[in-house]
Amino acid sequence: xxKPSIILRTVCPDRPGLVSQLTSWISHYGGNIKHxxxxxxxxxxLFLSRIEWDINDLAINKSEIYEQFEKIAIDINGKFNIxxxxxxxxxxxxxxxxxxxxxxxxxxxxxxxxxxxxPLIISNHPDLENIAKDFKAQFVCIDTTNSSKxxxxxxxxxxxxxxxxxxxxxxxxxxxxxDSFLDNYSSIINIHHSFLPAFKGGQPxxxxxxxxxxxxxxxxxxxxxxxxxxxxxxxxxxxxxHRDEVADLIxxxxxxxxxxxxxAVRLHLNHQIFVYDSKTAVFD
Numbered sequence: 001x002x003k004p005s006i007i008l009r010t011v012c013p014d015r016p017g018l019v020s021q022l023t024s025w026i027s028h029y030g031g032n033i034k035h036x037x038x039x040x041x042x043x044x045x046l047f048l049s050r051i052e053w054d055i056n057d058l059a060i061n062k063s064e065i066y067e068q069f070e071k072i073a074i075d076i077n078g079k080f081n082i083x084x085x086x087x088x089x090x091x092x093x094x095x096x097x098x099x100x101x102x103x104x105x106x107x108x109x110x111x112x113x114x115x116x117x118x119p120l121i122i123s124n125h126p127d128l129e130n131i132a133k134d135f136k137a138q139f140v141c142i143d144t145t146n147s148s149k150x151x152x153x154x155x156x157x158x159x160x161x162x163x164x165x166x167x168x169x170x171x172x173x174x175x176x177x178x179d180s181f182l183d184n185y186s187s188i189i190n191i192h193h194s195f196l197p198a199f200k201g202g203q204p205x206x207x208x209x210x211x212x213x214x215x216x217x218x219x220x221x222x223x224x225x226x227x228x229x230x231x232x233x234x235x236x237x238x239x240x241x242h243r244d245e246v247a248d249l250i251x252x253x254x255x256x257x258x259x260x261x262x263x264a265v266r267l268h269l270n271h272q273i274f275v276y277d278s279k280t281a282v283f284d
Contacts, residue, residue: 012078094173220264
């Protein structure tokens with residue numbers, strides 16, 4: 001069994017000596033570094049660092065780590081996050097009628113590929129309830145047709161709180177979340193069925209077919225108040241040709257939608273993503 005580790009992500013203005021300063025702090029407390037990744041965005045003038053080290057035999061306890069590193073963060077004028085590899089978050093999945101992304105995520109959880117719990121699945125249709133039952137998740141169908149958007153979203157927010165949900169995954173959830181909802185809950189990953197920024201919004205495969213594109217894509221991104229414009233985490237593509245009809249594009253797209261979404265969720269769970277300036281740096 002893999003030993004638990006500590007993951008430190010740091011973003012700060014770039015300057016000489018930062019790697020030495022960070023690794024020396026870890027070494028001072030007896031940390032044995034497993035992975036160390038760094039990047040300098042020269043245009044933004046930012047230094048990004050992800051360091052992972054063994055938690056065993058560390059000469060400092062968990063409650064002190066944050067407090068002690070905060071002193072370093074102040075010195076380097078940086079922001080940081082500290083996480084632990086043995087943390088298993090609760091994840092809520094939102095769906096509508098399409099099942100391919102939901103089944104793929106649940107299968108990967110069951111097989112240990114995605115280290116997360118899925119206690120809650122929310123949908124605006126009842127179609128996928130049996131899938132939720134098969135995977136021992138609570139399925140909640142919320143009528144979005146005969147209820148106001150504000151009342152629906154209030155119910156959803158209460159459910160997220162009740163189930164202690166740390167991340168929401170929109171696995172083909174064909175509803176737009178309001179700005180008010182996103183003000184209250186912002187840790188959300190969506191899968192969009194196009195190679196963003198091309199073909200934002202609805203029916204991207206139909207529009208791509210009309211344009212005669214030679215490849216189609218799927219994009220997993222964080223959700224923001226700007227539709228389909230959140231920071232991109234993962235993208236996949238597949239070639240298409242003049243022989244393909246819209247149905248062929250949709251069929252091919254399902255495969256890459258599953259892959260892109262699963263990769264994005266795994267990267268998030270492993271704390272390999274930095275979000276800054278409306279974009280991401282992914283240390284995979």
